[in-house]
Amino acid sequence: MATKIRDIMTGSPTSVSPELDIVTVARAMRDEDIGAVLVAEGDDLKGLVTDRDLVIRGLAAGGDPSQSKIGGIASSVTATVGPDDSLDKAAQIMRERSVRRLPVIEDGRPVGIVSIGDLAIEEDSGSALADISAARSNG
Template structure:
């Protein structure tokens, strides 16, 4: 089974994109668009303060009449963030995604955010593992 660390090491972009709690919603949305990401971690210094996603903007921002130009992320971010560590397996991540109905998981080691996994990262990893198993079995059957 693939570990979170192995999955992070294989990602094309390993940077942790973040904003601070006082960054405005509009600046964060521009940043997310520029980086082509659906969520961004919110760091207060090095401490994980929350996570902000497009869903947060829809539910806590625009629907509640908040102005994107003047609202700080700290007011609309999700403060209770589910996290994983790099030594966990992807099956545990999939369970969190499913049970908590979330799409992004910050990876935290020794109190520091070292990466972010999306549900797409996990699905792609599982599909890759399955392809490898199928190839192994096909090779085994044809050479038996």
């Protein structure tokens, strides 16, 4: 059983510039079949954008998504974990901060993302959340 974040995280996370438009990022997320991207300038993590952010803060807010910058809708990163942190630490942070994803930072740069689904699969592979998280995308 995995005990460290590095054992379950999604490595090599997709990062985008805060200057990219919402449509370009949405297409990248679709093409890569991912639900979140990190927003960064170089190794400097600026935020995180989920597919839900695209809808709620991007499309539903009005305006032209091909002109709106992704940096304007990114959620600020309130917490991170390191690759050698425990799964329990990640779960505790997610619970305390009410977040579903945490960037994984090593030597000051993003190296992965760990999600509540990743934890569910590892901790209780028979749970409904684990089943949903492990299932192939229907998109």
